Amino acid sequence: xxxxxxxxxxxxxxxxxxxxxxxxxxxxxxxxxxxxxxxxxxxxxxxxxxxxxxxxxxxxxxxxxxxxxxxxxxxxxxxxxxxxxxxxxxxxxxxxxxxxxxxxxxxxxxxxxxxxxxxxxxxxxxxxxxxxxxxxxxxxxxxxxxxxxxxxxxxxxxxxxxxxxxxxxxxxxxxxxxxxxxxxxxxxxxxxxxxxxxxxxxxx
Numbered sequence: 001x002x003x004x005x006x007x008x009x010x011x012x013x014x015x016x017x018x019x020x021x022x023x024x025x026x027x028x029x030x031x032x033x034x035x036x037x038x039x040x041x042x043x044x045x046x047x048x049x050x051x052x053x054x055x056x057x058x059x060x061x062x063x064x065x066x067x068x069x070x071x072x073x074x075x076x077x078x079x080x081x082x083x084x085x086x087x088x089x090x091x092x093x094x095x096x097x098x099x100x101x102x103x104x105x106x107x108x109x110x111x112x113x114x115x116x117x118x119x120x121x122x123x124x125x126x127x128x129x130x131x132x133x134x135x136x137x138x139x140x141x142x143x144x145x146x147x148x149x150x151x152x153x154x155x156x157x158x159x160x161x162x163x164x165x166x167x168x169x170x171x172x173x174x175x176x177x178x179x180x181x182x183x184x185x186x187x188x189x190x191x192x193x194x195x196x197x198x199x200x201x202x203x204x
Contacts, residue, residue: 003137003155003176003177003199004176006111006113006137006197007137007139007174007176007197008174009110009111010107010110010111010115010137010139010174010195010197011139011172011174013103013106013107013110014103014107014139014141014172014193014195015141015170015172017099017102017103017106018141018143018170020099020102020103021099021100021103021141021143021193022143022144022169023099024097024098024099024100025097025099025100025119025143025191025193026143026144026191027082027121027144027189027191030088030090030119030121031075031078031079033096033097034073034075034078034090035075035076037096038062038064038069038072039072039073039090039096040059040069040070040071040072040073041055041058041059041071041073042055042091043073043090043091043092044058044073044078044088044089044090044091045088045089045091046058046078046081046086046087046088046089047086047087047088047089047128047129048081048084048085048086048087049085049127050127050128050129050130050131050182051130053081053086055071057077057081058073058074058077058078058081059071059072059073059074059077060072060074060077082121082123083123085123085126086123086126087120087121087122087123087126087127087128087129088119088120088121088122089118089119089120090118090119091116091118092116092117092118093116093117093118093119093193094115094116094117100117100193103117103195104116104117104195107195107197111197113197113198114197114198115195115196115197116195116196116198117193117194117195117196118193118194118196119191119192119193120190120191120192120193120194121189121190121191122147122183122184122185122189122190122191123185123189124145124185124186124187124188124189125184125185125186125187126184126185126189127182127183127184127185128147128182128183128184128185128190129182129183130182131150131161131180131181131182132180132181132182133152133157133158133177133178133179133180133181134175134177134178134179134196135177135178135198135199136177136196136197136198136199137174137175137176137177137196137197137199138174138175138177138194138195138196138197139172139173139174139175139194139195139197140167140172140173140174140175140192140193140194140195141171141172141192141193141195142167142168142169142170142171142172142190142191142192143169143191143192143193144169144188144189144190144191145169145185145186145188145189145190145191146166146167146168146169146185146186146187146188146190147166147167147183147184147185147186147190147192148164148165148166148183148184148185148186149164149165149166149167149173149181149182149183150163150164150181150182150183151163151164151165151175151179151180151181152179152180152181153179153180154176154179155176155177155178155179156178156179156180157178157180158180159179159180160180161180161181161182166186167192177199
């Protein structure tokens with residue numbers, strides 16, 4: 001399936017499941033889940049002013065069944081970083097949240113392709129990640145707040161960010177792989193999901 005067709009099908013499925021996902025996921029729910037589970041870096045990462053910050057500022061050592069576990073993400077530290085304007089990224093959310101897994105299974109059946117999901121939470125008026133491009137096709141779904149996106153020409157690496165769009169709750173955005181992009185949260189902050197489709201698994 002070609003990239004544009006892949007994104008078209010994925011966008012339709014993601015959009016149709018928006019209410020299902022909104023009923024399971026918000027920032028408070030995600031932080032509560034983080035406090036209940038043993039989640040290690042780099043599954044959860046923290047960014048400040050668009051740049052990845054040292055994991056030592058939000059991880060610690062723990063033990064499970066008598067075995068030491070390192071790089072365990074501390075939910076309270078993550079909360080502090082959020083209050084200071086940092087962005088939180090939780091990769092492979094489909095392994096931790098049942099309704100996300102349900103939507104991923106539907107996507108994988110329709111696309112015949114692996115799909116994984118990253119949760120992004122950014123406080124109000126803060127930058128998410130610095131300008132970059134991804135080597136995967138991505139469908140964004142805005143679940144709470146809003147986000148202002150600046151985009152380069154579709155599919156062009158390191159392109160000038162000439163295009164702008166704003167995602168409100170329920171909106172989707174398709175990014176073909178290699179599309180340069182950067183985003184800032186709006187006045188109410190931003191909480192969105194990125195459905196990622198690795199190109200190495202996309203049939204030609």
